[in-house]
Amino acid sequence: MNAEPAHPAAAVALTGEEMAWLLRKARRTVEEAVVGRRSEPEAEGQVPERLRERRGCFVTLWKGGALRGCIGNVLPRDPLHQMIAANARAAALEDVRFSPVTPEEVPRLVVEVSVLTPPKLLAHTDAEDLLNRLVPHRDGVFLQIGPRAATFLPQVWARLPEPSVFLSRLAEKAGCAANDWQRPDAQVLVYQAQWLEEAAPGHVGGN
Numbered sequence: 001m002n003a004e005p006a007h008p009a010a011a012v013a014l015t016g017e018e019m020a021w022l023l024r025k026a027r028r029t030v031e032e033a034v035v036g037r038r039s040e041p042e043a044e045g046q047v048p049e050r051l052r053e054r055r056g057c058f059v060t061l062w063k064g065g066a067l068r069g070c071i072g073n074v075l076p077r078d079p080l081h082q083m084i085a086a087n088a089r090a091a092a093l094e095d096v097r098f099s100p101v102t103p104e105e106v107p108r109l110v111v112e113v114s115v116l117t118p119p120k121l122l123a124h125t126d127a128e129d130l131l132n133r134l135v136p137h138r139d140g141v142f143l144q145i146g147p148r149a150a151t152f153l154p155q156v157w158a159r160l161p162e163p164s165v166f167l168s169r170l171a172e173k174a175g176c177a178a179n180d181w182q183r184p185d186a187q188v189l190v191y192q193a194q195w196l197e198e199a200a201p202g203h204v205g206g207n
Contacts, residue, residue: 014115018048019196022084022113026059027198029088030111034101042081051081056116056191058153059087061101061109068109069095074119074142074151074191084113112197114153116140119189127182131163134190143170144187150174154193 014022032038057080058072069091073083088111092101101109119142124130134141137158142151150173152166160166168178180186 014050014194016196018051019113019115019194021048021051022057022081022115023111023196023198025081025084026088026113027111029085030059030061030092030101030109031106033089033092034106035103047079047081052079054078055080055083056118057083057087058114058116058193059084059091060112060114060153060197061091062112062197063105063108063110068105069098069101071095072114072116072151074116074140074189076118080115110198112195114155114193114195117192119191122188122190124188130167130181130188134163134166136161136163136166138192139190140193141167141170142189142191143167143174143181144189145171145174145176145180145183146185148174148176153195155195 054076056072056074056076058070060067061069071087071090071094073087077083078086094100119140122130122133122139124133138154140152140154143149150170152160152170152173157166160169167181171181172178174180181188
């Protein structure tokens with residue numbers, strides 16, 4: 001399987017081999033979940049040590065350059081290799097924005113995995129201060145507005161490079177008005193990510 005180079009985040013800093021291991025795991029899980037095959041899970045000793053740590057992660061599926069599914073967890077939960085598998089299965093079958101992936105689609109999918117640093121609250125005084133503190137193309141953003149929340153991975157900056165537009169689209173993704181990110185009670189957390197995707201022409205990553 002050909003893959004594009006991993007995009008590094010210093011605080012994540014998995015090796016290329018470790019990222020490729022996760023990418024293969026995600027691909028295999030999608031194929032098994034959609035087609036219905038089952039293989040024996042890896043023995044604990046077969047999993048690289050750092051992939052047993054608890055980290056946030058996402059699995060994103062693309063088809064023909066368009067998003068086909070994306071599920072993840074910003075906060076660390078179970079061991080990384082287990083969450084990659086769980087998120088891959090959910091991205092294929094449970095993303096409510098899409099119908100479940102069909103067996104015929106599987107060969108045309110491009111799989112992407114992202115591993116996150118722990119999110120940190122981005123303190124800011126007002127909307128202008130928030131825009132100045134965000135670092136495009138580096139920061140993933142988790143936006144909490146009252147009971148609603150949503151996140152954009154750092155890859156999304158490639159198609160939404162203007163910070164105000166980025167935050168407006170994120171607020172809409174959370175089910176809020178576009179300018180609700182400016183509300184005094186809105187909370188913004190940022191994280192960085194390291195990601196790797198299968199090589200394929202013609203699409204830009206993110207979720």
